[in-house]
Amino acid sequence: MLPSLDPFRLLEALVMLTVFVGFLGLVARRNLFLRTLALDVMGTGSVALFVLVAARSGLRTPVLERDGVAGGLGWADPIPQGVMLTAIVIGLSIQALVLVVLTRLSRHDPLLDKASFEDLDALLRRGGA
Amino acid sequence: MSKALLANLLITWLLLPYAAAFLGALLPRLARWFALLSGLVTLVVGAWCLMGGSAALDLIGPLGVLLRVDGLAAPFLLLNALVLLAVLAERWRRLPEGPFLVLLPLLLGGLNATAVAVDLVSLYVALEVVGITAFLLILRNRDAGQLWIALRYLLVGNSVMTLYLVGVALLYLQSGSFRFSALAALPPADPARAVILALVLVGLFTKGGLFLSGLWLPQTHAEAPADVSALLSGMAVAGGLCPLLRLAEQLPFLQPLLAWLGLASAVLGLVYALMESDLKRLLAWSTLSQVGLVVIHPPVVVWSPWPTVWPRPPCSCWRAICRAAGSRAGAGGPCPSAWPCPCCWPRSRSPGRRRCWASAARRPCSQRRCRRHPSCRASRPAGCRPC
Numbered sequence: 094m095l096p097s098l099d100p101f102r103l104l105e106a107l108v109m110l111t112v113f114v115g116f117l118g119l120v121a122r123r124n125l126f127l128r129t130l131a132l133d134v135m136g137t138g139s140v141a142l143f144v145l146v147a148a149r150s151g152l153r154t155p156v157l158e159r160d161g162v163a164g165g166l167g168w169a170d171p172i173p174q175g176v177m178l179t180a181i182v183i184g185l186s187i188q189a190l191v192l193v194v195l196t197r198l199s200r201h202d203p204l205l206d207k208a209s210f211e212d213l214d215a216l217l218r219r220g221g222a
Numbered sequence: 223m224s225k226a227l228l229a230n231l232l233i234t235w236l237l238l239p240y241a242a243a244f245l246g247a248l249l250p251r252l253a254r255w256f257a258l259l260s261g262l263v264t265l266v267v268g269a270w271c272l273m274g275g276s277a278a279l280d281l282i283g284p285l286g287v288l289l290r291v292d293g294l295a296a297p298f299l300l301l302n303a304l305v306l307l308a309v310l311a312e313r314w315r316r317l318p319e320g321p322f323l324v325l326l327p328l329l330l331g332g333l334n335a336t337a338v339a340v341d342l343v344s345l346y347v348a349l350e351v352v353g354i355t356a357f358l359l360i361l362r363n364r365d366a367g368q369l370w371i372a373l374r375y376l377l378v379g380n381s382v383m384t385l386y387l388v389g390v391a392l393l394y395l396q397s398g399s400f401r402f403s404a405l406a407a408l409p410p411a412d413p414a415r416a417v418i419l420a421l422v423l424v425g426l427f428t429k430g431g432l433f434l435s436g437l438w439l440p441q442t443h444a445e446a447p448a449d450v451s452a453l454l455s456g457m458a459v460a461g462g463l464c465p466l467l468r469l470a471e472q473l474p475f476l477q478p479l480l481a482w483l484g485l486a487s488a489v490l491g492l493v494y495a496l497m498e499s500d501l502k503r504l505l506a507w508s509t510l511s512q513v514g515l516v517v518i519h520p521p522v523v524v525w526s527p528w529p530t531v532w533p534r535p536p537c538s539c540w541r542a543i544c545r546a547a548g549s550r551a552g553a554g555g556p557c558p559s560a561w562p563c564p565c566c567w568p569r570s571r572s573p574g575r576r577r578c579w580a581s582a583a584r585r586p587c588s589q590r591r592c593r594r595h596p597s598c599r600a601s602r603p604a605g606c607r608p609c
Contacts, residue, residue, distance in 0.1 A: 112388055119381050132377065135384045142391040172285050173394055176343050180387055183350045187380050190357060194373045201366045210370045
């Protein structure tokens with residue numbers, strides 16, 4: 094018999110799965126561009142978790158309106174939403190920086206294979222460049 | 223000084239590096255003076271904390287940003303300021319190309335914030351500022367090696383910080399707050415607490431370069447330009463350590479874990495440093511080792527003994543010693559009591575040699591020991607005379 098499934102728990106499990114899939118991709122992929130995408134998936138997961146936490150108390154965006162209350166929906170929690178905005182901005186800027194570096198690195202190896210840069214690592218370690 | 227004025231001064235201090243970076247970008251001729259000014263002000267604030275100054279800033283209400291400028295932050299603030307000033311002095315005449323003088327105050331600003339933040343979200347933002355600034359600092363020559371190292375630094379840092387953020391969200395789910403104290407207040411049997419702690423600690427360990435999670439550190443520090451690796455080793459690593467010490471202060475059961483990890487990190491760094499022939503890599507391994515020493519015994523590193531950690535004092539002697547040593551713990555907080563008391567130890571070992579004080583009230587001689595100081599007879603209690 095299935096236990097009664099709480100929709101919040103279900104969504105939380107799905108979000109955690111997203112984070113985990115992103116992490117797995119980050120660790121397992123050899124292509125640096127795919128790793129960057131995996132990082133973005135992870136970031137999406139964490140943002141979704143904040144949205145989910147904020148939506149426990151209600152679904153309406155916590156922005157003041159001129160008109161009255163619409164429908165019977167409660168307000169979403171503004172604190173996690175504010176944090177989430179910060180996290181989105183930081184994640185976006187980091188993605189941008191990573192992509193700039195990837196563009197430069199693609200001159201070295203257009204396939205962006207991690208192994209070719211680890212060779213570079215070994216080369217640097219021996220003192221050459 | 224009034225409390226509001228103090229709070230305003232401290233907020234000005236926190237914002238000063240960012241203003242210095244902004245103005246330095248606008249007025250490149252004065253940029254080094256702005257950087258110097260922000261370093262000197264941080265030095266002053268660090269010295270003020272070291273002298274016993276402390277303040278708690280509660281910005282924007284109970285759910286807002288909580289900052290605590292206190293003795294625990296003092297060594298880190300002083301370190302930030304000194305390393306910054308040293309690097310600035312070294313680079314004063316021959317500035318590197320690129321936005322070095324803009325990034326330098328930014329790094330200082332982020333690290334000052336990590337040293338004083340007491341809530342997890344402010345800490346997240348500050349650590350990301352440090353991470354991005356350090357990334358940009360590493361990318362000076364933009365050759366392939368530096369690009370790869372900087373990319374790896376950013377990828378590792380951002381992925382652990384995403385995990386950290388998941389932990390923060392779970393903490394908010396459990397307790398409705400982002401404070402360190404909320405993390406400490408979770409019930410110990412709660413499985414969520416272990417998950418949250420693990421996620422947060424992974425972020426801090428990796429940022430702080432502790433033991434295995436710090437294995438990214440040697441090559442990054444070795445490959446960066448010399449002055450930048452000084453900044454990374456001296457300042458950026460401490461951005462993960464100060465919050466770690468603050469967490470251990472709130473959660474005493476973390477301290478044995480930290481001590482063992484620190485020991486492992488110290489030994490690992492030492493062994494690898496002994497086997498290394500490249501000088502910069504040797505210094506980077508030494509950083510890993512020193513990081514371990516920092517977390518092993520915080521009372522050695524942190525100026526004041528942790529008031530919440532030590533049990534109650536056995537006698538007044540420790541308090542007197544603490545006061546004489548200038549420690550804040552003597553000024554009312556408990557003193558370390560695990561050690562034998564130096565002034566009454568010989569006497570308490572042999573009861574016959576105890577000084578006996580007769581109280582003013584006439585009682586039989588066997589009961590004339592003053593009850594107010596049951597173990598320590600170093601000083602004469604008020605209202606008593608020698609037996």
